[in-house]
Amino acid sequence: MDTTEEQPGKTVDIYRDTWVRFLGYANEVGEAFRALVPVSLVWGSYAVATAYVTADAVDKGKKAAVAHGDNPGKRTRVAVAVVDTFVWQALASVIIPGFTINRVCAGSLYLLKRTTKWPLPVRKWTTTAIGLSTIPFIITPIDRSVDFLLDSSLRKVYNEGEDK
Template sequence: MGDKSKGGGDAGGGGAKANDVFRDPFIRYLAYVGEIGRSLSTFSCPVSKNLSFFTGLTSTYILADTVRTGYMAFKDNQGAGKEDKKDDKKEDKDDKDDKKKKGKDQKKGKDDKKDEKEEKPPPPPGPKPIAAAFDRYTWHMLASLLIPSYTLGGVRNGVDRFMCFLKVPRPLRTYAVAFSALTLIPLIIRPIDMLSDHILDVSLRKIYSPPPPPSPPPKEEEDDKKDKKKKK
């Protein structure tokens, strides 16, 4: 879908990123387990040869985050619908009580209540579950797979060629390539996450993101409307 982990603007529903466990900086390392396995694949240890284990962890992390994001968007939309129904019931009760009351003071209080209701802006529409899940999945394709793979793969190839140019022995070259890729991972997580957010913000999120809520009218216009109502 914290850091970029906490930064950026998830149009699809990562609205509460501060509470998003899967975007936590430490949990984000699960997205790079596959790259860690590739960096260790040059060694002869049996764990490093089993790349399917590392890629399976990364795929599970991406799938779990995508499903959770869609479910949270669905849950938020249901909660917003229930709150709207409760507000409508309260407004109906208030209207009935106002009709039973008599007197000029009571009428003024009723007008004030109507003005307060008009001043309240409507709540912004929540993200659709499918759009939220699609946004998070697309983000992971960029931030967890494509960009890290090209970045770390280029670093490994560059270090290997540089070591070959220096005629460094193969055992030392193998350690240098793995060490360079592993030490680079903590430094690139946040920038890649922010870059992925920016790419989506200027492209796909403009298509399926909800429009911004309308800005409230200035106070001067509201005062003019109140004066006109009082004159009538």
């Protein structure tokens, strides 16, 4: 089934329900290829992922603005939607996975150098393959950890503001 088709009663969020969400993984792919490409391409992958995060946060702010119309507290609710989305996405899509893949690849390259006699190009391609294959395994644990972190900190502040 094509994920871009709307299902009855379900609104499609292009940042979470379509191919666009894969732009958030650009920096992980960039980190996996760090040993093979110029560092400027790696930084470019971070620019793509950051643009995705920013676009999603702006989209959630617009949706919150429409949902709250002219109700009192609209600005606060829009700000909360933008900040929550941006912080969550920045942590779960850019910062933590980028760091994780960077360290997995650096560790792999180091271990391959110490434990094999493979030529450098083979070690670099192997490191890239390890980095790319790690991405699917880190997504869910990182997402859940960021949910827990925000539920335990920033979202408590938002919820306290709603009680008043």
